Amino acid sequence: MITLLKILIADDEAPARNRLRDLLSEIQNTSVVAEAKNGKEAIELATETKPDLMLLDIRMPLMDGLEAAQHAQKFEPRPNIIFTTAYDVYAIKAFDLNAIDYLLKPIRLERLQTAIDKAHALKPKQIDALKPLQKIRSHLSIHERGRVLLVPVDDMIYLRAELKYITVRTIEREYLLEE
Amino acid sequence: MRKNSRLPNLHNLGIHLRILLIVNLLAVLAALLLSQQFDEFLPLLAELSAVIQPIILLSMLILYVLYPLLSKLQYWQGLFAIVLLEMLISAFVVLLITRYFSFEVVTIPYRVIVLAGIVTAIVLYYFYLQQRAYSPAIAEARLQALQARIRPHFLFNSINAVLSLIRSHPKRAETALEDMADLFRVLMAENRELVPLEKEIALCKQYLSIESLRLEDRLKINWQLDNMPTKALIPPLILQPLLENAVYHGIEPMPEGGEIVVAIRVKHKELHIDISNPYVSENSHHSGNKMALKNIKERLHLHFDLEASLNSQANNNRYSVHIRLPYETD
Numbered sequence: 001m002i003t004l005l006k007i008l009i010a011d012d013e014a015p016a017r018n019r020l021r022d023l024l025s026e027i028q029n030t031s032v033v034a035e036a037k038n039g040k041e042a043i044e045l046a047t048e049t050k051p052d053l054m055l056l057d058i059r060m061p062l063m064d065g066l067e068a069a070q071h072a073q074k075f076e077p078r079p080n081i082i083f084t085t086a087y088d089v090y091a092i093k094a095f096d097l098n099a100i101d102y103l104l105k106p107i108r109l110e111r112l113q114t115a116i117d118k119a120h121a122l123k124p125k126q127i128d129a130l131k132p133l134q135k136i137r138s139h140l141s142i143h144e145r146g147r148v149l150l151v152p153v154d155d156m157i158y159l160r161a162e163l164k165y166i167t168v169r170t171i172e173r174e175y176l177l178e179e
Numbered sequence: 180m181r182k183n184s185r186l187p188n189l190h191n192l193g194i195h196l197r198i199l200l201i202v203n204l205l206a207v208l209a210a211l212l213l214s215q216q217f218d219e220f221l222p223l224l225a226e227l228s229a230v231i232q233p234i235i236l237l238s239m240l241i242l243y244v245l246y247p248l249l250s251k252l253q254y255w256q257g258l259f260a261i262v263l264l265e266m267l268i269s270a271f272v273v274l275l276i277t278r279y280f281s282f283e284v285v286t287i288p289y290r291v292i293v294l295a296g297i298v299t300a301i302v303l304y305y306f307y308l309q310q311r312a313y314s315p316a317i318a319e320a321r322l323q324a325l326q327a328r329i330r331p332h333f334l335f336n337s338i339n340a341v342l343s344l345i346r347s348h349p350k351r352a353e354t355a356l357e358d359m360a361d362l363f364r365v366l367m368a369e370n371r372e373l374v375p376l377e378k379e380i381a382l383c384k385q386y387l388s389i390e391s392l393r394l395e396d397r398l399k400i401n402w403q404l405d406n407m408p409t410k411a412l413i414p415p416l417i418l419q420p421l422l423e424n425a426v427y428h429g430i431e432p433m434p435e436g437g438e439i440v441v442a443i444r445v446k447h448k449e450l451h452i453d454i455s456n457p458y459v460s461e462n463s464h465h466s467g468n469k470m471a472l473k474n475i476k477e478r479l480h481l482h483f484d485l486e487a488s489l490n491s492q493a494n495n496n497r498y499s500v501h502i503r504l505p506y507e508t509d
Contacts, residue, residue: 012431012434013336013340013393013394013395014393015339015340015343015392016336016339016340016343016393018343019343022343022346038434061431061432061433061434086331086332086335086336087331087334087335087336104335105335105336105338105339106335106342107339
C-alpha cells in the first residue's frame with residue numbers, strides 16, 4: 001500500500017501558497033491537508049491534521065516559521081520541516097552552516113521533489129541552531145493531553161516555579177509548562 | 180594595486196607631470212628669493228635647475244620602479260619611505276655633482292637634503308588635498324550604486340507571485356510582468372535629473388500593484404493627492420523606496436495588513452510629502468530601512484542643500500516620514 005504524505009503549507013502570501021499547491025499536485029503521493037497564513041495558524045492546524053511534513057515560510061506575521069518549527073518539535077510523531085524563503089541573507093547563511101533543508105523561492109518542481117524525497121525530521125541540535133536567528137519568542141507551547149496549546153507571551157500574568165514544573169497563569173486559566 | 184594604496188599612482192604620467200611642475204615652480208620661487216637683482220635671477224635659476232632636474236628625473240625613475248613595493252606599505256609608511264628616498268637620492272646627486280662642478284648654491288650638501296625632504300612633503304600634501312577634493316565624485320558614484328539597489332526580497336517574492344498567476348490568471352501575470360519591466364527600467368537608469376511628481380507617482384502605483392498581487396487586500400493605500408502639483412520637480416526614486424519600506428515594515432508583519440497613507444501638498448512655495456504606515460515596535464528593524472532613509476536624505480541634500488529635509492518618527496503605532504523640499508517647476 002502506498003502511503004500518502006500529508007503536507008501542511010504555511011505562507012502569509014496567497015500566491016505563494018497557490019504556487020506550492022500547484023507544484024505539489026504534480027508530485028505523486030502527496031496531499032495538502034492544511035494551509036496556514038502564519039506560524040500560529042500552522043501550529044493550530046497541525047494539531048488537528050497531524051501532517052507528516054510542514055513547508056514553512058520564514059517571514060510571516062504573528063509567528064515566524066522559525067518559531068513554528070520549534071513548537072512543532074513537541075508533536076508526536078514529529079513532523080518533517082522544510083523552510084521556504086525568498087531571500088534572507090542571514091537565514092540562508094545559518095542554514096548553510098547547519099545544513100538544514102530549505103527551498104528558495106521561486107521554488108522549482110524538481111527541487112521540491114528531491115526535498116520531499118529526502119525529507120527528514122530536524123534533529124534537536126539543528127533546532128537549537130535556529131535559536132539565534134529568532135526574534136523574541138511570541139508564544140509558549142504547552143503540551144496537554146496529546147495536544148499542543150499556544151499561549152501568547154503577552155497574555156501571561158505570571159510564571160510560578162513548582163519543583164520540576166512551571167505554572168503559567170493567564171486571565172482565563174493555568175497551564176503546566178514542562179520546558 | 181591602486182585600489183589598496185592611498186599613495187598617488189606613480190605609474191600615471193599625469194602624476195609625474197604634476198611633480199615636475201610643482202618642483203620647478205618651487206625652484207623659480209627659490210631663485211626669486213635668492214636673487215638680489217633681476218639679472219641674477221636667470222643664472223641662479225639655471226644653477227638650481229642643474230641640480231634639481233637630475234634629482235627629479237632620477238626620482239621619477241626610481242619611484243616608478245619602486246611603486247609596486249611602496250603601494251604595499253601602509254599609507255604613512257609609504258609617505259615616510261618616499262620622503263626618505265628623496266633625501267637619499269638628492270644626497271647622492273649632490274655629492275656626484277659637487278665632485279665635478281662647483282656651484283655657489285649647493286656649497287652645503289645637507290641643506291639640499293633637508294630642502295629635498297621639505298619639497299617632497301609639500302608635493303605629497305598636494306596629492307593628499309587633491310585626493311580629498313575628488314572624493315565628492317566618489318560619494319556621488321556610491322549614491323548612484325545605492326539608489327539602484329532594490330530589495331532582493333521584493334524581486335524574488337514578486338517573481339514567485341507572477342509564477343503562481345501564470346496558470347490561473349495569465350492576463351494578470353502579463354500585466355504584472357509589464358509593471359515589473361517599467362519599474363526596473365527606472366531603477367536601473369542613471370537618475371540624475373529631476374522628474375515631474377506625476378511620473379514618480381505613476382511609478383509608485385505600478386510598484387504597489389505588483390505588491391498587491393502577493394499581499395492582496397492586506398495592502399491598502401490612501402492617496403491624498405487632491406492638492407498635489409503634478410508638475411512639481413523632485414529627484415527620482417524619492418517616494419518608491421519609502422513605500423517599499425512601508426510595505427516591508429508596516430504591512431508584511433501584520434496578519435490583517437494595514438493602510439499606507441500618502442499625502443502630498445504645497446505650502447508656502449514648499450512641497451510637503453508625508454508617508455505613514457502601521458508599525459509595531461517589537462518587530463526588529465533591519466538596517467536596510469535606515470540605509471534607504473539615509474540615502475534619500477543624502478540625495479535631497481545633494482539636490483537642494485539645506486532647503487530640503489527628511490524627518491521620521493514613530494508614535495501611536497504608526498511610523499511616518501515627512502519630506503520638505505522646494506517647489507520647483509520647469
